[in-house]
Amino acid sequence: MSEPTEKPQRLKVIVADDQAAVREPLAAVLALSEDIEVVAAAADGTEVLAAVAGASVDVVLMDLRMPEMDGIEATRRLSEEHPETAVVVLTTFADDDSILAALSAGARGYLTKNAGRQDIVRAIRAAAAGQSVLDREVQDRLLATVRTRPSSPGQSLPADLTPREREVLTLIGQGLPNRAIAQQLFISEATVKTHINNLFAKADIRDRADAVRRALAAGLA
Amino acid sequence: MSEPTEKPQRLKVIVADDQAAVREPLAAVLALSEDIEVVAAAADGTEVLAAVAGASVDVVLMDLRMPEMDGIEATRRLSEEHPETAVVVLTTFADDDSILAALSAGARGYLTKNAGRQDIVRAIRAAAAGQSVLDREVQDRLLATVRTRPSSPGQSLPADLTPREREVLTLIGQGLPNRAIAQQLFISEATVKTHINNLFAKADIRDRADAVRRALAAGLA
DNA sequence: TTCCACCTGGACCCATGGGTGGACGTACAG
DNA sequence: CTGTACGTCCACCCATGGGTCCAGGTGGAA
Incomplete structure (x- = not known):
């Protein structure tokens, strides 16, 4: 996890989104960061898998809603076949189901689309380093689902039960x-x-x- | 969440750890990052609260095991009294209880002590920007506890309920x-x-x- | 219009749940 | 030794829950 220097090489990133109007500007703005190299763009999950198979990819920036193969399924396959490639989800949807499904599928980050460029770049770097970055609201939701099961036994009960x-x-x-x-x-x-x-x-x-x-x-x- | 420029100002950080042998080098190495300013060091939770009350602090790097007031309690109070100050936990313990307790108390990051300097710096920046950074193993554990209780709404119920x-x-x-x-x-x-x-x-x-x-x-x- | 799904309501019955009070034995601490 | 806590059990009472059958009203779909 702790690499000696921050940028041993430029991070190879794939941008996956079915809407070109989102995908293209996103790729362009990411390329502004000198430590990031956008090696491919994909419009659905199958294109992602094909692109990753061709070259060694550090991070996939993945939309969830895509035709053919959606982001969840693509993430699942990716984390099985190419565990060295990290997935950061970038989507407009932040409901519990999507969050849980994506993270369970192996995503190492979950951002909503009101994240700024620096937020996205930071998440990419973190994911490449093995860390996980979540938007604040995403973490809150994740925690809320956990808190229904506090897993701290006997907490809310009086201690004098036999x-x-x-x-x-x-x-x-x-x-x-x-x-x-x-x-x-x-x-x-x-x-x-x-x-x-x-x-x-x-x-x-x-x-x-x-x-x-x-x-x-x-x-x- | 999305600030126009990455470094509007240097991030004011407090390092909290009861062991000086950990605290001092950590503060020193953080100060190497030009966008980070270590404004105080604390040896327990009460010192953290006092330090935060004095100056506007962006991020507290918090150990969990501390005398007087531990990191969990300090995090809880901090997130109540100073929600603008983010807490990143840095500890050797990554058990479920500690993780859940810390995040439930409001921590915006959870790193283990085998995180490298860049990992820590990245987490501090993310926390200051409202994001949340977790170590890979921490996220895995968090997800594991979630999956035991899926709580995915409406799932286990038949759809034909009126x-x-x-x-x-x-x-x-x-x-x-x-x-x-x-x-x-x-x-x-x-x-x-x-x-x-x-x-x-x-x-x-x-x-x-x-x-x-x-x-x-x-x-x- | 006819049909059907849904919400509404009533009557009845009996199993279960929950409350009260008492009883006995054991084990442990004073 | 004596009190206390715990676990075990019983009898009684009745409120609640749950099952069954039936029936009126509404609104949308065939």
Whole structure:
């Protein structure tokens, strides 16, 4: 990750966007940076893959909405066949699905199209160096989807729950009825109800639905 | 996000690390970049807050493990009291909890200490511009925790739910009893039950607890 | 117009859930 | 030894949830 000098060579970049009105000026403005060399332009995913196969490419600046093969699929194939080539997504769409799909497919950056030239250049350099650059809103969205599952166990629950009560709460969180909980713990249904009543009082849980939410929020899945 | 010129002024940076052996050389090497000015150094979170209160600071390079007030807490307060100041975490630890905690607290970057000087400088510039830079492994971990809980909206639910049914399911997911749902939608409790029965059949939902889980999983929070 | 999807509502039934109070044994700390 | 916390269990009560069947009204599509 840490190279001795910043510019061992000019970074070879491909610009992929189906709209020529976006693609051409973008390529031109990137070429203004002396450490960046736009080696090809592509109008869809298949053209990207073909171009990368021909020459060693450092970074692909990828639009998501493209005909034939979209940016997601192209990114996926690229990260499989050419993991040394980094993908930076540049798109107008910043919805959760697109972000997750693109990053899961292996993208090392995600910018929206209101990013400035310097933002894009910085992302290209970072991606080439193995870092990942996200727009602020993109990171916020990514985090928001994570926060639904805090993964910090037991956080929002009072600490004075007994192990048994915690166990019961976990099973409630999995959607099991009292009878199934009783069978799974080898105790009677009456005992399950007792534990439930106790833990409801302790944790200020109103009913079963509330319990499911709290259990999930506390990471007791 | 997109500034007209790259360096309107030198970026004012604070280096926060409890170990002088790390802090001093880091500050020195950062000062080599002509667009970066190290305005202060701090050995714990309280010193960071004090330093930021004094001068307008662009970026804080923050270690996580610090005495008195750790980097997480300092980041949280900083992003509340001085949202214009960006935090880039630089630490040896890249476990899920630390990453999530730091980013949730408002950090705009997360680097491990095997990042090179150029990596750090790049992250500082990006953070100052409102972007977010993550190490490759950090992003991978972040994505891994996201993928365990896809939370891609509407995915796990059948598409043939009527708008009303979807609405009811959302309220169930919020833990509301039928009566409250009825009041909120200005319909009778009987109607709520009808919708519930229909959507349970359509979506293969067994009971209310199951409905809560499915609603949350589908992002109907 | 006829048909259908949707929203609305009511009646009924019974299983489940949730609340209360009490009981017993064990294990541990005072 | 005695109190306390915990886990186990029971009986009772009734509110809520969930299933079934039916039916009126609306609006758009065939």
